[in-house]
Amino acid sequence: MEKIKESIVRHMKVLCEEIGARATGSKANTQAVQYAAETLERLGYEVTLQEFPCIDWQNRGAQLKIDGQALEVEVAEYAAPCEDSGELVFAETLEQLRNLNATNKLCVIYGELCKEPLMPKSMTFWNPEEHQAIIRELEEQKPSAVITVSFLSEVAVPIIQDGDFDIPCATVKGKYLPTLLQGKQAELTLDTERRQTTAANVIATFGQGKKVSFSAHIDTKPTTPGALDNASGTAALLVLAERLAKTEETFQKEIVLFNGEDYYSMPGEMTFMNQSLTVPEEYLWAVNVDGIGMKDSKTSYSFYACSELFEQRFERFAVDNDEFEKTEPWPMGDHMLFAGAGIPAIALTSSKITTLMEMVMHTPKDNLSIVDYERIAETVCFLDQAVETFTEE
Missing domain, CATH: 3.50.30.30 (Glucose Oxidase; domain 1)
Incomplete structure (x- = not known):
């Protein structure tokens, strides 16, 4: 567990401190994509950068005068x-x-x-x-x-x-x-710029057969280091990918790092849906990780487009993990791409994440000081064990 936590800390420091805010289309976003892609390639994954057009939006401030x-x-x-x-x-x-x-x-x-x-x-x-x-x-x-x-x-x-x-x-x-x-009168100056550019999803696969997909979004809002939203999910999957690469399975492992969940039109998600989810039968099930690792919070899981048998099997596995608990579905997030295609999907997040939505998420306060690395490491082990358990069954 300690080595897992060390790897998570390393990835999160790169994403949140060395790279920082990773708004889709920005230079920092490109750096994050390259970092993740190179990490996965070194692990032996076949990596594809799925490009799409977007805006690199620049904000240099605003001024308003009323009378x-x-x-x-x-x-x-x-x-x-x-x-x-x-x-x-x-x-x-x-x-x-x-x-x-x-x-x-x-x-x-x-x-x-x-x-x-x-x-x-x-x-x-x-x-x-x-x-x-x-x-x-x-x-x-x-x-x-x-x-x-x-x-x-x-x-x-x-x-x-x-x-x-x-x-x-x-x-x-x-x-x-x-x-x-x-x-009565106003003066307004908005010093902004919209630059046309491209960004990319990171799609990494390992092995052959039908896919089990693990996803997280790598982008952030323009002014936040995005520790919980969603460097924690990205780091967890980079570490999970290393563990999965060491095992032989009868299915194909897929890591998807979406780019655009915090962008206004979700262009990465739309591109993935139109290009990569055209044959849902290729998938066994999927897990999306977003917002894990909050201090003083358990990790919750919820089900989408899952059969009753699938849910029972997963709950039977999860019941022995005290730091994980079932929650009601929340129909917002990248897991809905898979669910919408009829692919059984599970979403993982911090159980108390809603308490941070208004004042912390999407702001500079979403930084490493609010992260519990132990929770993230537990999630990596949880998913690794889930794959092994479901394979055996």
Whole structure:
């Protein structure tokens, strides 16, 4: 176990400290992909880099003035650049937005329109009509820029994060809503850039026969080292791959490091689905690892597209591992790619990960200080033993 933990620490320090934030399309993301690919090649895996087009988004900051007074503001991820000034207009509901004359004005949306992040235009897995209606109305109104007001008072939660939304967009903390509503004129500068580039998934295979797939996403949001989300999952699979390469099985082992789970349109996942999941019968089952290794938390597992017999077999195996517990399905994450294709899938994450979602995940706070390497090492052993147990049965 100690050697496993040492390997995990080494991989995570490379990913989180030497490389850092690994946003899809960035130079750091390419470095992470190359590091993982070279690691897997040295272990004897056949490695493919599955490329796809994307945006390398650069953010150099934002400035906002309301009636000449500076107000704290943040750029919405993937926002187009702007340097605008003009009249402020406001909408709290979709009806108000439809009746607004926002053309060439700075449009502030809040309340019902900002009660949750809106799905990107190209998101096909889940995109509520309500979200689509808000985006359509904004595009029809053609404001010079959009300012969204967070539903949290002290956190500027971005409501629009979409590289296909071409109206410049900024976000402010909820506590600034009264200041905005009193304003008449605004000046907004977003110093951003969208560069067309390519990125790649890492797909590594070992052996012959039907596949058992182990996946994690290697990318992060632009401003986080992504220790739990998801260097822990990536490191676990790199160490697991080493252990699996030492055993002979009757099936093919597949390691998939998705690139784009934290990118607005999930391009890596879409590419994998369209190019690699065309014959679901090639797969026996799949495991996705995302968010493991949180301090003071057990590791949870959940089932998707699994038969009752499969679940019973897995639970019978897991019952002897005290640090693992079953949880209800969460239908967001890369495991849904496999489940959607009818492939039995298991998702592993930290049981208490939801407590970090609003204040830690996708921020600089998601760093190595909140990681329990012992939990990650246990996950590696758990998956290694699961493969052996299921093979025997």
